[in-house]
Amino acid sequence: MCLRPTCTRVPTSSSTTGSWLQVPRLALRHRLSALSGSVCRPAAWRRRPLAFLCYVLSISALRPLANRVALYRSIPTRLLSRAWGRLNGLELPTWLRKPVLSLYIWTFGVNMQEAAVEDLHHYRNLGEFFSRRLKPAVRPVCASSFLISPADGRILHFGRVKNSEVEQVKGVTYSLENFLGPQTRQNNGSCSSSFRDLLLTSPDSDLYHVVVYLAPGDYHCFHSPADWRVELRRHFPGSLMSVNPGVARWVKELFCLNERVALIGQWQHGFFSLTAVGATNVGSIRVYFDQELQTNAPRYRKGSFHDRNYSTVCDQVLKPAGEGDVLSVDRGGVALQKGEAVGEFNLGSTIVLLFEAPKDFSFDLTPGQRIRVGEGLGSL
Template sequence: MPLREILFSLIQYPLPHHALSRLMHRLTRCENRAFKNAFIRQIIKLYKVDMAEALQPDPGAYPSFNAFFTRELKPDARPLCPDPDAVLCPADGAISQIGAIEAGSILQAKGKSYTATELLGGDPARAAAFQNGKFATVYLSPRDYHRLHMPLAGTLREMVHVPGRLFSVNNATARQVPNLFARNERVVAIFDTEAGPMALVLVGAIFVASIETVWQGVVTPPAGTTVRSWDYRDTPIKLERGQEMGRFNMGSTIIVLFGENTVGWESLVPGDKVKMGGKLGRRAPTAVVSP
C-alpha cells in the first residue's frame, strides 16, 4: 500500500492540474441529456449516492452534472444540533485530522504538518489569531453533499484567494505530499463569531473546477498567480449558524480554524464520518467574544 500511495502521489506532480480542471469544468456543465444523465447515473451507482435526501430526487431532472453534484437537500435532511453552544460541522464527509494548532503548526498526516500562516496566504498577522488554537479538516468524497455551512453565526471580516496547485486531497495524497493543503489553491473566509475569529478554508483539488461563496459567487476560476483579498469590515455580511456559505463544484476539503481556548472538539478521530449540522465541538464557556 505505501508503494501504491507513493506512485499515486508522484504521478500527480507533472500533471497539468489547472488544464485538467478547466476541462472538467466544461464537462460538468454540459447540458447534453444523454451525456449528463449517463455521467450522473454512473456517479450515483459508483458512490451509492442517496438521492432520497435530495430536494429533487429525480437524477434526470438536473440540467447538468454540476447541478446534480451541488444539489440542494430536503429541509429536514440535515437537522442542526440543538445545543446552542455547539460548533456545527460545516460539511458532510470524513474527518481527515482534528486537534490543536501547536506553535502555529497544523497536522496534515502522520509525520507531516504545515503552518497556519502558509494555509492562510502567508500573512503572519492573519494567522496570529489562531496561534495555539484548534483545527478540524473535513474531506468530502463524491458521494457527499457539497454545500458548505456555517459552524457558528458570524460576520465576514475578510476573504482571501490563494492560487496554487490542485493535487488530490484524499488520504493517500495527504500522507505523501508535503504541505498539501498549504500548496493547493484555496479560498479563505475569516469571520468574527461569539467564539472569536473563525477561519473556513475551502481547499481546491484535482478536477475541483470551481469554488464559490454565497456573497461573492464564483471565486475561482480564474486561478490567477497572486494572492487576492477582499476586506468586508466596512460592508458587513452576516451569516447565521447553519446557513450556507459556499460550495465545491466537485469534491474537496474544508478546514476550520479557531483561536486559543475558544472551542473544544468532540471525541472525533481521523476516518470518522460526519454530517453537516452535526456537533463538531462546543464553544468554551469563557470564549464569548464581541465581534
C-alpha cells in the same frame, strides 16, 4: 569405414509418427533460440508496449519520494480541472441523463432519497447534479452545540494547533502561516512572536483545527459552522492536486500548495476561519455572497493571493436560490448564522476550520468518522 547413425523404429501410426518427427524440430528450435537470444532477439518490452509501461512504473515506484512527488506535480491538474468543468456544463440529452447520473450514483454511493429533487431528468448537466440541494429536514442543526460540521464528509484530523504547525493527515504537517497568509492582527499582549499567538485575542484561549474531507459522492455544499462574522476573503491561486488522504500522506504542505479560499473573521470566542481547499476536478469554488470570486484562472503568479476586505465595504450581495433574496453586508463584515449555506464545490474537496476557543473546549469526534452538516463538533 563410414558409421551411419542408427535409430530405434517405432510403430508407424499417424500419432506416433508425428511425435517422432517433432523431436529434432524441438531440439533445433531450442538451439536457435539460445543463439538468437544472445545476438539479435528483440527484448519483450520492445515487442509489448504495455509491458514496457508497467516496467517503467515499477521502476519509478522504487525512486525516492521526492522524485515521485515532482512527477505528480508536473501533471497539468489545473488544465484537466478546467476541461472537467467544461464537461460538467454541457447539457445532456434528456434520454441520456438517467443512465449517466445513475452510473455516478452507483459508483460513489450517492443517497438520492435526501435530494430535494430525486428525478434525475431534472438535472440538465453534471454540474447541476453535483450542486444539488437537500430536503430541509435531512440535515437538522444541533441546537445544543455552538459549533457544527460545515459539510458532509469524513474527519481527517482535529485537535489543538501547536508550534504554528497543523496536521493535514497523521504525521504530515503544514505551516499555519503559509496556509492563511500574513496577518495584520495586533498581538494579544503575549511576548511570544509565533504566528499562532498572533491570531489569539485572549491569553485564556487556545487555537484549534478540524479537517473535513468531502468524497465525490458527498453533498457538495458547505455551510456556516457557527454564528460568526466574515471580515476578509483571501483567495490563493495554486495547484489542484488530489486531497485524497492517500496523496496527502506523501505531499507535504499539500493544503498550502492547492488553490483555496479562506474566509477569516471573528466569533464569540475570538478568531475564526473557514477555508475551502480545491482539488483535482474541483477548480470551481463558489462563495454565495462573493460574486467577484473567480477560481481556477488559466494563469496565476505562484505565491500570490487576492483579498477582499468586508469590514470596509457596505453593500448587499445575492444569496443562493431558495435562501432568501439578499444578505446584508455592513462595515463589520458579513454576518453568517449557524447552518446557513455559504458555498459549494464542483465535485468534492476539503474544509479546514481554524478557530479560537477557551482552553477547556473538547472535540466530540474520532479520527476517520463520518459526519454530516449540522452535527456537533465539540463542547465546553
